Each structure stands twice: as C-alpha cells, then as structure tokens.
Amino acid sequence: MNYKQKIREWTDEETWKKFSVDFLNDMGWQAYEISGNLGICDYNGTRYLVSFRHNINGGAIGTKLEKNITDRIKKHNAEGFIGFYSGNYTTSLLERLTSMQVNFKLFNGSRITTFIPFTHSNIIDTYFGSGIKGHHLIPANYYINLNDESSYKPLKCMCGCNADILDPLNITNSMVLIHRCNNFIFLYYGLKHCINGIDDNTECGWLEISQVLHPDQFIEWNQSIRIFLKNNLGLNTSEFYKYKRIFTMRIMQRIRSVNGGLFSRLA
Numbered sequence: 361m362n363y364k365q366k367i368r369e370w371t372d373e374e375t376w377k378k379f380s381v382d383f384l385n386d387m388g389w390q391a392y393e394i395s396g397n398l399g400i401c402d403y404n405g406t407r408y409l410v411s412f413r414h415n416i417n418g419g420a421i422g423t424k425l426e427k428n429i430t431d432r433i434k435k436h437n438a439e440g441f442i443g444f445y446s447g448n449y450t451t452s453l454l455e456r457l458t459s460m461q462v463n464f465k466l467f468n469g470s471r472i473t474t475f476i477p478f479t480h481s482n483i484i485d486t487y488f489g490s491g492i493k494g495h496h497l498i499p500a501n502y503y504i505n506l507n508d509e510s511s512y513k514p515l516k517c518m519c520g521c522n523a524d525i526l527d528p529l530n531i532t533n534s535m536v537l538i539h540r541c542n543n544f545i546f547l548y549y550g551l552k553h554c555i556n557g558i559d560d561n562t563e564c565g566w567l568e569i570s571q572v573l574h575p576d577q578f579i580e581w582n583q584s585i586r587i588f589l590k591n592n593l594g595l596n597t598s599e600f601y602k603y604k605r606i607f608t609m610r611i612m613q614r615i616r617s618v619n620g621g622l623f624s625r626l627a
C-alpha cells in the first residue's frame with residue numbers, strides 16, 4: 361500500500377490530526393488533541409506540546425509558521441515540542457529548535473510513513489482502508505489478491521451451511537481450529553456458531569479468520585502446527601492436510617499485504 365499517496369488525498373486537517381493522535385498512541389506515546397492543530401503527548405515522563413500540520417501538498421514548515429515556540433510550550437505546561445507534519449520541515453526550523461535547547465522531535469511524512477506498517481492493523485484499516493468493508497462497527501480492510509475477481513473461490517463453512525467465511529461480512533464471525541481424536545487430527549473452519557462446539561484440544565488452539573489473514577499470524581500459526589506434529593509423530597494427518605491445502609489456497613485470496621499492519625504489537 362502506498363501510504364504517502366493516500367495521505368496526499370486527505371483534504372482536511374482533521375483526518376491528519378486524528379490519524380496522528382492514534383498513531384502516536386499506538387507507538388506508546390500518550391497523545392491527545394487540545395485545540396486547533398495542537399496536542400499534548402506524554403512520552404518517557406516528558407510532556408510535549410505537539411503541532412500537527414497537514415502540509416504534504418504544500419511547502420515545508422518553517423520558523424514563520426512555528427513561532428514563539430518557547431512561549432507556547434510554557435503556556436501549555438509542557439517541557440518539549442513535537443512537530444508532526446505530513447510534509448517536510450525546513451532546516452531553519454530544525455536549527456532554531458536545536459539552538460533553543462528544548463526537548464524536541466520533528467517528524468516528516470517520509471519518516472512517519474516508514475513506521476505505518478508496524479502499527480496495529482486497526483489504524484491502517486481506519487485510515488487507509490480502501491478494500492471491501494465488513495461489519496460497519498469493525499474497521500476492516502479486506503483485500504482481494506486476484507487480478508481477475510471472477511476467479512474468486514469461496515471458502516465454505518465445513519458444517520455444510522454454505523456460508524462463505526471469506527465474505528467480508530463473515531470474516532470476524534468465523535474461525536479455524538485443530539481437533540484431535542485419538543490418533544487422527546482434523547482441521548475445521550467455519551462460522552463460529554456452526555463449529556465452536558468442536559473441541560480445539562491441541563496446543564495450536566483456534567484462530568479467528570481476521571487474525572489468520574495477517575501474514576505474521578499465519579506464519580506463527582503454521583509454525584505452531586509444525587511443532588505440534590513434530591512432537592506427536594505418528595498422527596494420521598491425511599484428512600487434516602486435505603482441508604489445510606484448501607484453506608491455505610483460499611485464504612491467500614484475502615491475506616493482508618505484508619506492510620498492512622500488525623495484528624499484535626511488537627513487544
């Protein structure tokens with residue numbers, strides 16, 4: 361996904377401000393809006409005044425726009441300054457802040473967009489979701505990784521109800537689980553209410569389909585299956601693999617892009 365391009369299309373300051381606050385919070389910097397284009401951010405025990413500016417389609421932010429910084433910091437009982445800009449800032453602004461000897465951080469659009477792939481996928485879905493929307497209360501951005509959408513193949517609930525669990529409206533209501541019965545191992549996927557009676561009695565557990573569509577989660581889950589099978593040699597896996605192959609092929613149609621955000625934050 362080209363985040364910079366998408367940010368260029370935001371015509372209002374409001375979207376930039378909301379995104380900035382969510383982004384900073386996701387990065388562990390407690391931020392909130394105060395008024396106008398200003399916010400407050402607490403990071404590592406320092407209180408920063410944040411100036412949000414959506415200048416990606418305009419000129420660089422310099423000392424003419426960011427003036428009286430010391431007074432503004434004092435007025436808001438802050439100790440530092442953060443410039444959070446969708447475009448660039450000037451060297452003179454950087455020099456001014458350096459000479460002031462205050463705690464400061466400047467972010468430009470290039471730096472910010474480098475970090476976006478490491479934010480929670482909810483942020484990406486909320487601000488960059490251009491894919492198919494699912495449930496209206498859940499921000500989601502479901503992809504379709506096919507050149508020709510008519511070649512799409514549904515992944516039908518294994519209970520036989522005929523529901524496509526990769527339908528955007530079903531994704532968050534669907535799951536996949538691994539079940540062991542004596543020496544046999546099975547894979548079940550379907551709508552939660554259809555298959556949640558089946559015991560996920562292995563250490564691989566169960567996953568929501570929205571989770572498994574994150575590449576990092578899919579890789580981890582496969583790893584846990586490999587370890588489980590290695591520790592339980594001799595299990596009959598023929599039925600398991602038959603459905604695992606179908607499952608993998610079909611979910612690839614909707615798997616998120618590798619820069620599409622993380623399901624869980626890196627510790």
Ligand SMILES: [Zn+2]
Nearest residue numbers: 517519521554
């Ligand atoms: Zn079903």
